[in-house]
Amino acid sequence: MGRSPCCEKAGLKKGPWTPEEDQKLMAYIEEHGHGSWRALPAKAGLQRCGKSCRLRWTNYLRPDIKRGKFSLQEEQTIIQLHALLGNKWSTIAAHLPKRTDNEIKNYWNTHLKKRLTKMGIDPITHRPKTDAFGHSKDSSNLSHMAQWESARLEAEARLVRESKLQLVQNQLGSKPARLILNKISPQPSVPPCLDVLKAWQRSWSTNSQSDKDNPRIHNIYAMMLTTDDLESPTSTLCFPEGTSLPISPTAGTIFNDNLLPSTTTAPATTAAKSSVSCDSDEGPWKYLPKGEDNRVLSLQDDNIMMAVEAFRAAAGYNSNNDVMEACLNHDLLYDSNEGGVAAEEDNVGIINGDGGSCNVNFEENNKQYWNSLLNLVNDLPSGSPVF
DNA sequence: AAGCCCCGCAACCGCTTTATT
DNA sequence: CAATAAAGCGGTTGCGGGGCT
Known part of the structure; x- marks a missing residue:
């Protein structure tokens, strides 16, 4: 599946951009949009390859770029x-x-x-x-734990990109505590928080035992993590309850019948194409491909990872078995009786942020690590000098 | 003043992923 | 479903400016 380099053609300029070239590129995009990058240089009168134009635009010329020192x-x-x-x-x-x-x-x-x-x-x-x-061992566990958050953030970023063009649809269900996977603009009302780390903390916080354990672990780094506000315009974890937005119609919808408003029902086409689901306490999560649904997505905070997994699974897995396997591979599902990995037909426990009814079998060390990290962070006065 | 070195950043390269035919 | 094109992404390079000797 080879593809010839886009700059192979003789005569295409490389290296630093001149102000004239910048001007040409900006003028063209402002008037026509970039369209196909490959076709752009010829139309804009530039002796550059499309890739070079795209990089110049996205990294330098785009009007919504903030330049200068990092805060x-x-x-x-x-x-x-x-x-x-x-x-x-x-x-x-x-x-x-x-x-x-x-x-x-x-x-x-x-x-x-x-x-x-x-x-x-x-x-x-x-x-x-x-x-x-x-x-x-700690390091590998940390990496393991980070996998899920990484997956979530990546899925989130994808959704954000895709949702930029979407129109806001008005819809609201009766369920409280809504959490949405995408957002069009930053919410100023989002409270300051370490959303990523706190998400982890919630995932592990089945007991408070860790509060008194390992208070000094990694305290230097915890200090570095001190912050008043982790700006996260796409965060799924900071939204005030009652907020509601539609999921992007271009991205498809992740839904759970049991969490949907009673007036909405899933179309019958769902299972056929996207027989993708992850079972949870709330019932199965499913994914509906783009264009087939325009309902509002409403997620309980604690089910966010299940939803993301359903979404990811829709892209890469074909059956419930595959999804189940994926979940098991990620240690997401555990046998509720034995604490080991569950077979598909078993009654499995779901990692659940409220910790009440789920069976979380990650090593205690991980819990302690993250809890201690968060405790330290929370204990520090806001605005502590860090650097 | 000239030469050298280091640093920061823009741009490139090549691989991967996604979309289209 | 496979092939191809386009776009995305992360690693790396190389140029220019500033500081030091």
Whole structure:
């Protein structure tokens, strides 16, 4: 499946852009939109390849780019997200609305990475370097735990991109505590919070035992994570109850019949095409492909990961068995009786943020780690000098 | 003043993913 | 369903500017 490089043609210019070229590109896009990038250079009178034009536009010329020094808050957000996601620059950029992935990547490589190193923190694992050797298990667990949040954030970022063109539809059900997977614009009313970390905390907080355990673990890094507001315009975890938005019709819909308003019912076409579901306490989650549904998506906070999994599964898995397997592979489902991985027909417990009725069998160490991290963060006065 | 070195950033390269035919 | 095109993404490169000797 080869594809010839887009700049192969002789005569195409490379290297730094001149102001004249910038002007041509901006003028063309302002008037016509970019359309097909490949076709753009000829139409705009540029001796560049489409890829070069796209990069120049997305990384530099786009009017909604904020340039200049990164604020402390932005730095903290980058560090936090990098700890969870690794080098997923585009996903991280989705949480810093006016910054480009390229800019964030550069800033990380030239500033933040060095700063962490100087502080004795491994910029890859985000753990104190002295911990790295003796706690490899912790590191792998951290990575394991981060998988789900990573998946969620990536799915979220995808939905956000796709939803930019959508029209807001008015719909509201009777269920309280709505959580939506996408959002068109940032919500100023979102309360300051460490949404990612708190999401984790909720996932592990079945008991309060950890409150008194390991109070000093990773305290240096916890200090670095201190923040007043992790800006997360797409966060699923900070929305005030009662908020409701439609899921993008271009992205498809994740839904759960039992959480839908009683007046809406799932079309019969659902199961046929997207026989994708994840069972949960609320009943099965399903995914409806784009164009087939325009209802409002309403999720209970605790089911967010199940919904995301249903969505992801719709793209890559064909049967319930596959989805179940995917869930099992991610340690999402556990046998409620034995604490081991459940067979499909078993009565399985679902990881559930309220912790009340679910069976969470992750290592206690992970719980303690994240809880201690959050406790430390919460205990610190807001606006603590970190750097 | 000249040469050298380091750093930051824009841009490129090539691989992967997604969309289209 | 496979092939192809287009776009996305992350790693890397190389240029230009500033500081140091």
